[in-house]
Structure formats: structure tokens, C-alpha cells
Amino acid sequence: MRLMRLGNLIDAFRPADGPPPQTLGAFMRWCLRGSWPMLAAAAALSALAGTFEVVSAMIIGWVIDAAVSSDPASFFTEHLGLLALFLVFYLFLRPVSFGLSSASNSIVIGPNVLPLVLSRLHRWTLGQAVTFFDNDFAGRIAQKQMQAARAVTDAVTEIINTVAFALASVVASMLYLISVDWRVAAALGLWLVAYLGLIRYYLPKVRENSAARASARAMVSGQVVDTITNIKTVKLFAHAAFEDQVALRAMESFRDRSLEFGVISTWFRSALMTLSGLLPVLLIGGTLLLWQQGEATAGAIAAAGAIAMRISQMSGWVSFTLISIYTSIGEVEDGMRTLSVPHALPDRPGALPLARVQGEIRFDGVSFAYGRGSGGLHGLDLTVRPGEKLGIVGASGAGKSTLVSLLLRLYDPEVGRVLIDGQDLRSVTQESLRRQIAMVTQETAMFNRSARDNIMYGRPDATEAEMIAAARAAEADEFIAAMADHSGRHGYDAFLGERGVKLSGGQRQRIALARAFLKDAPILVLDEATSALDSEVEASIQEALARVMQGKTVLAIAHRLSTIAEMDRILVLDRGLLAEQGTHEELLARNGLYARYWNRQSGGFMNCEEEAAE
DSSP states (O other): OHHHHGGGSSOTTOOOSSSOOSSHHHHHHHHHTTOHHHHHHHHHHHHHHHHHHHHHHHHHHHHHHHHHHSOGGGHHHHTHHHHHHHHHIIIIIHHHHHHHHHHIIIIIIHHHHHHHHHHHHHHHHHTSOHHHHHTSOHHHHHHHHHHHHHHHHHHHHHIIIIIIHHHHHHHHHHHHHHHHOHHHHHHHHHHHHHHHHHHHHHHHHHHHHHHHHHHHHHHHHHHHHHHHHTHHHHHHTTOHHHHHHHHHHHHHHHHHHHHHHHHHHHHHHHHHHHHHHHHHHHHHHHHHHHHHTTSSOHHHHHHHHHHHHHHHHHHHHHHHHHHHHHHHHHHHHHHHHHHOSOOSSOOOTTOBOOOSOOOOEEEEEEEEOTTTTSSSEEEEEEEEOTTOEEEEEESTTSSHHHHHHHHTTSSOOSEEEEEETTEEGGGBOHHHHHHTEEEEOSSOOOOSSBHHHHHHTTOTTOOHHHHHHHHHHTTOHHHHHTOBOTTSOBGGGSBOOGGGTTSOHHHHHHHHHHHHHHHOOSEEEEESTTTTSOHHHHHHHHHHHHHHTTTSEEEEEOSBGGGTTTSSEEEEEETTEEEEEEOHHHHHHHTSHHHHHHHHOBTTBOOHHHHHHO
């Protein structure tokens, strides 16, 4: 348990300071900020262990020299102190140094650095605008987060485990060999120059190829996740073979990048082994020549031989580790390019939380066309009074969803302002804004979590009784109570599957309604909220909605005009413009667009495609 406490020396979930930089060194510092004291301590312990490897060879040399120069009968009595040092070093000092080094890496660094980096990257990614996610694969983004966090962790642990250890070993070896003869130390120095030249030539190529391989790997993950996420569509269109070919093309690209990486690694390792074989020849041969001339002892030969073999073996280990480090750095760079892009829609400096609102909404000369110059909204002036129930209708592309997206500040207006209770949405924090708005959409979003978790998402601090009451109000309690999943969980504990795949469309919509009911926000947005329900369930839900809407500002988008006929006011949007507004009766009496929509309904739905084409 005491060792477990070492794991708390780094705060693994400490928030980052500011946005991630877009240069490698600064990005690594951003990822690791807060852990540097422990990283330095771990590196020092690793360096101590590396130094002890040379001390080990020195002690062996001393023992051999003592044995050569002593009478066997009196060896143990004459060199009792040296033998005591030998025993203490090998049975206590060396094991303790390696144990501390192992603990620092395995308990302090390894388990903490990955969650530290991953939590920072994930937190930054969650703050991206919806366009960031619209423009990429969900699987690829997730892969990049894990890839970058793992690569930073691997690079740090390998630098501590290997580089600090090896540097200390080499420095200590050089100092010892200087004490033997400067010429032997010079031979080691020349070998190190050749070794560093080999590293300098090959490792940039390794780094470049590893980044390309990481990018290809992430594309494979993104493609596979995209296919699995849409597996029902794949099966309904009988496109398994097509998706197989798409995945194979991504895999082929990954294979080609891996082959290129393998070729470079093979040449590097072959050159390295040749160079490693040269070191024992230089050090042992050089010390033998000195011994022949009476300038070195037998112990010095043994120590030089031990050092030569250790560094020769270590050079391969270090080189393979450097390949791994450069591979990790390449993967960090690849992840950095994807994940560290600035937020497209950040909170303004000094943005304040939006307190509980009365619910007045105002669109003040708002235009937004997604940067295309067409579609969206154009010069919208609209005020929704607190507690007013507003229906919104229009053909596809009329601007209904754009209006809601601007209210939620998923985008900022290109012209004009959106205000709630007189506060410009750009002056308040996005999180506080969205806490004031409950929304139910036609395409309901479900997490692969329990039914309870999905409903409680509306208000995580709600009581069990409040959660069940919301489910009953949404006519969801009965079917939830009968649910069971493949792990034997029942009722509210049953998992819904990815995106709620285990539920019917109507069931998903009722859980989404329960979530919105539980949130109890002052502004309620309904985007085709009952379109997936049959008539009987819809009638029951409409009664629940009527109760929930009391005292709230409501914006309801509907193609089924009968669901909004009782609204206080109905807006008719046409090609981004506010074409008509009024009550249901007033709009019918006007005999304009709304009246045409009403008359052309088939089964209660608008013929949007026909209207959009006109």
C-alpha cells in the first residue's frame, strides 16, 4: 500500500494551462506540465542506476587486481574491506537503485502521464465546434487522442529508462577509462562520434516514416469505425463487399507505410550491429596493448572488457529505444496536427455565466449562410416573449435548423446578434447558455449506457424519483421496466446499445423527451420531437408536453402541422427569410404559404420537397 501512494505524486487529471501549442517542443511541455519534478527525479534515479553499472565493472576490476597481487591463503583477510564493499554493492546498493528506478517509472510515471495527457487532449477536443467533428471521422479523432497520449507517455518513459541510464553509463565509463589511459578513453570517444553520426542519419527518416504510418493507421481505424457505426445501412444496401474494399484500400496504405518503415529499420539495425562489434575490439584490444607495455593491470582489462560489452549491448538497446522514441515523436506530431487546432468558436475572454433566465429570445438582424452566401438565414428580426410558445415551419433548407443552431451558439451569426434576456450570446459562456435550453431532436442521441444514465444526462443531480417521474411523463417507464440487455441488466440498469440501437425510434424519442423533461430548462426546443411516435403515444405525449411547456419559452419545429396548431404564434420561413407569422387561424385566413402547406399535407405532414422545388 505504501508503494501505491507513490502513484499520487503526480496529479493525473490536472487541467492544462491554456490551449495546446502547435510546435512539437511546446506541445510536449503543455502535455507534461505539472509532472516535471517527478520526471526529473525519475531521470536522476535512472542515471544513478546507469552509473552503478560502471561502478560494478570497476569493483570487479579491483577484486581481480587484488586477487592477482595477493597470496591465495591470505586474500580474504587482507582485502576484507574490498570484499565487504563488493557484498554491500551487489546485495544492497545496486538492487535498491534499480528498484527505486523501476518504482519511479512503473508507479509514478507510467500510470499517471498517459491519463494526464489524454485528459488534456480530450478536454480540449470536447471544446471544439461541431464543424470540427463534422469534418472528420469520430473513430479517427478518438484514435488520434489515444495515439498522441500513448506516444507522449512512451517517449517520456523511454527517455528516462534508456537515455538517462545510457548517458550516465557512458559518462561514467569515459571517466573510468581516462583513469586507465586517455588513449582508451579516446577510442571510446571516436566510437561514440561514429555512433551518433549513424543515429543522426537514420532517426529523422524513422521519425518521418513513423508519422506517415501513424496517419495511415488512424485512417484505418476511422474507416472501420465509420462502417461499424453505420452497419445497418451497410446491410440494408447489401454493401458488405464494397465496405470491405474501402477498408482494404486503407489497410493497403497502412501496409505500404509499414513496409517502408521496416526497410529503414532493417538498414539501421544492420549498420548498428557492425558498429557495435567494433567497440570490444577497440577497448579490450587497446587495454591489452597497454597491459603488454606494463601500463595497465589485469583488472583494468577485465573492467574495460565489461564496459565494452555493456556499452556494445546497450548501443543496440539504446538504438532500438531511440527508434521507438522517434516513432513516438512522429505519432505525437501527427496527433498534434489534428488535435491542437484552435477552437473555432471559443468563449470570449471575460465571458460570464448565464444565470437562470426569463426566456426572452431576440434575433437582431441575423444573417448566417455557413460561409456559402446561400442557405441559412438572411436579416432575421424576431423577438420571442418569455413563456411564448412558437411554432416554426418551412420547406427543407428554409433556415429552421439554422435558427436553432444559432440559438444554441453552435455557430455565431455572420451579421447581427442573438440575445437571451438582452444578453448577447457571445458574451456568455457556452456551457451556461446550453444549461438554460432543453432540446429534443428528430434524430435522438443515445449513449451506450444505461437507460438511467441517458435520462439523468438531463440533470445529473436529480433524484431517482425525479428521474422516474420524467420517464413516466414521457410515456417511457413501461417499456424501460421491461428491458433487458445481453449482460443480464434489467429495467433502468439495461444498456441501450451504441446510439440507442436496441430501441425503436419511438422509444429513443421518449427517452430523449424524458431527458428534456428532467432538465427542466426555461427554454425548450422541440425539433420534430414527436415525429417517430405513433398517433396514440403522440397524443399521450402531447398532454405531457403541454404540462412541461407551462411557464417555458418554447420553439417547436414541425412538419406535422397539427402538432403546432395550438402554438401562441407560428413562423413561416422561406429561403432564409421570415415570410409569415401569426396564429394558426390568422395564417390560414391569410391564404399564403402556411395555408398552402396545410392544404397540401398528406397524413398531416408537409410536402417539403415539392415546396423546396418551387
